[in-house]
Each structure stands twice: as C-alpha cells, then as structure tokens.
Amino acid sequence: MKLRWIFTLMVVFIAVFSVQMGIFITRQVGESGLKACIMLYWVFDVIVGYTLVRAIWRITAQAYLSRKWNKRFGSMKHDKLTKTLNYKYRSLETEILVVQDEAFVALALGLFKPKIIISTYVLERFSDKEVKAILLHEWHHCCNRDNVKLFLVTLLTEAFGYWPIMKPIFRYYETLTELLADRFVMTRMGTELHLAKVLLKLSKWGKIQPAVAVHFAASAMNYRMMQVLEPDQTVKVKIALLRPLLASISILLLLMLSGDA
Template identity: 75%
Template sequence: MSPSVKLRWIYILMVVFLALFSVQMGLFVAHQMEGRGLGTGILIYIVFDLIIGYTLIRAIWRITAQAYLSRKWHKLFSSNRHAKLTKHLNYKYRGLGTEIIVVRNEAFVALAIGMYRPKIVISTQVLHMFNDDEVKAILLHEWHHCRNHDSIKLFIMTLLTEAFGYWPIMKPIFRYYQTWTELLADRFAIRQMGTELHLGSVLLKLSKLGKTEPVTAVHFAASAMHYRMLQVLEPHQTVKVKISLLRPLLASLSLLLLLMLGGDT
C-alpha cells in the first residue's frame, strides 16, 4: 500500500471513530434533554457533561488561538516584506502560480501560510544561506503544501487532536500524518528537481540549526528530520514510518464501548 493511500485510510479511520463518538454524544444530549435516566445515572451524566464541555472548550480555544496567531504573523510578514526581492522571486517562479513573499528576517523562515489562498513565505536569511538550486528545492517543497492545502488540513488535524486528546488513538495518527505530509512534499521537490542532492544539502544545513521557525503554519523544517534524511539517502526506497495503532485503537474502542454502555443506562 502506497504512503498516500495508507495516509488516506488512517485519516478515514480517525474520522469514522470521531463520528461514532459524536453520534453517541448527540444521543446522550437528546436523552438528557428528555429527562431520561436522570434519577439512576446522575454520575454518568456528570461525566458525560464534563467530557462534552472539555471537548468544546479545547476546540474553541484552538480556533481562537489560530485566528490570533494567523493575524499576528500576517501583520508581521506584511510589515517586514522585502518588496524588491518579493517582486524578483514572483517573476522568476511565476510558473508556480502561487504568491511568494520575502520577509526581512535573520532566522530561517520557509513556510506555506494561508488556508484558502496559500502563499509561500521565506526570509532573506534563506536567500543568503542557500544557493539558487537549494532555494528552488525549498520553494518546491512549500509549493506542494500550497497545492495540497496542507495548512488547513494540518489545522483540522491539530484541532481534532486537541479537542479529542483524551482518546489514545489521536496523537499517534497526528504524528504519522504530520510526518508523511513533510515526506510527500520532499518527494515532490526531489522529483521536480530530478535529484535529491539539493534538498539533501538543505536538510543537512538545517539539521545543524535546530528549530527556529514560527509554529502557526506548515513550515519546511518543522518535523520528521530523521525520516526526511533517510528518504534523501535512499530515494528509491519507501521510508517506513513507525506508527503504533493497535494498543491505542483497542484502548479507544474500549473507552467508546464504556461510554456507549454508560449512555444507555
């Protein structure tokens, strides 16, 4: 099974699981509004109410935080925009059909930002650190994120993971999804460049820098550096990303069963 197909099935598994849980929560709320079982299962109702309240609070907090951070970074990028370099790169890479914004910053910044109309943001430091081919590899990586709208997909995954974080299955799926999002973008860049040399050079340099990027969008050196280096070293072999699903899945199904049985009492 190809990584993209496996990723799709894992995503479907998560959606189905959360859909079942949401249906159970809806049935519980309906029963509570009708006043059924309030006399004998008051403790169960309190537990269910706490779970629902926690889920809603976490979801609202994540949405609010994302809106605030997005506005903050958009304002920062706009105020530090390098007009000349922005115009130059947009002309040079006009074939991508995606807006590129160059910002004045001494740190490494390369990311895809925006949920509905994604843009590529890179810093002047990127242009100073890397040669033209390496910059092109970085831009192709980010362009893949833009084409696939990975920013909004990652936001939805983050929202679900935080809102339903009490389910053991959520975090392993999120980490796996995040890792393969980066690997597929790297694979696209390598395929477009015709060689893994330039991307490998970028990753090697970044591995020495550490993580210095903002955390509000899909960014180049965000995660999975180990797997990404393996893919560059062995481009003709599929990287095996470890994911432990059996125990978290069984634990989550057991918890769901207990909630379903509790909701019927």
C-alpha cells in the same frame, strides 16, 4: 491514500463515539432514577464542555496567529527581492513573500489562499537550486491545501484529546505530509541532491530559531533524511498505534455495552 485512511479513521472514531454517547445518555436517562440522571448529565456536560472549549480555543488561536504573522511578515517585506522571486517563479502561480530576517524562515502561510514566506537569510545561505527545492516543498503544501488539512486534524486532536488514538494519528499524518512534499521536490527537480543538501545543512545547524518555520524545518527530519538517502525505498514511518488503538476500542466497547445494558 494513507493520509485519507488516517483522516477517515480519526473521523470514524469521533462519529462512533458521539453516536454511542448520545445513545448511552438517552437510554440511561429514560431508565434510571433522578440521582443517576444528574450524574450522567454531569459527566456528559463535562465531556461536551471540554470538547467545545478546546475546539473554540484552537479556532480562536489560529485566527489570532494568522493575523499576527501576516501583519508581522508584511512589515518585514523586502520589496525588491519579493518582486524578483515572484517574477522568477511566476509559473508556480503562488504569491511569494520575502521577509528581511536573520533567521531561517520558510513556510506556507494561510488556510484558504496560502502564500510562501521565505527569509533573506535563506536566500543568502542557500544556492539557487537549494532555494528552488525549499520553494517547491512549500508550493506542494499550498497546492495540496496542507494548511487546511493539518488545521482540521489539529482541531480534532485537541478537541477530542481524551481519545488515546488521536495524538499518534496526528504525528503520523504530519510526518507523511512532510515526506510527500519532499518526494514531490525530488520528482519535480529530477534529483534528490539539492534537497539533501538543504536537509543536511539544517541538521548541522540544529534547532531552527523561529518557531513559525513549521513546515520545512521543524518536523520529521530523520525520516526525511532517510528518504533522500534512499529515494528508491519506501520510508516506513514508525507509529505506536497498537496500544492507543486497543485503548480507544475498549472505551467504545464499554460505551456500547453500557448503552445496551
């Protein structure tokens, strides 16, 4: 429910901003002189141009990275372990790809048909129960379509980055997504013990080597540790929302007043 409200808040700000910008430009162009029209058109073109360029860049970058990592992971595939793991966890009905790598890699890859990527390093360093906890975490991302949702949130955040409220909302959304995946693991396994062991090992190792191990290893570690230590308590994620929210509302109000002037 929180994630839906956060995404809705983001979309509402963008929609209201777009409508008000259109009203503002339409009224000012109709009532002002040529010089004012040129200035307003220039400002509007800069904003629209920036938004489109950032959106196109993010979509292009996503397509390039998806193709790059699919190709790379495909070349690193460990056939025997991949078959073994897919048979063992066939009830998940999600493709698992084991890659030969001497670094921690555990993530859900793909937007529309996500699959779980896990490295031989993980299988060697973690127990069967711990590996199961990692796979269930990534499986939750796959089933919940978190890759698509996070891509859309990232796209909006980068395209409308001039809104102060966007980045805090993105960080909050990303953190809650990780906490929900961990909560699913604890519920499914009936204990927080195995997930806690995984998080403890990762925290001791420090920064994870590969930049692609986004979902499991990279974010919200402090909050995730708090959740496994106190599973009966609701983790309160701190978010510096007040100032960005007031700043964004102020911009909207100024735009509305300008449009009505």
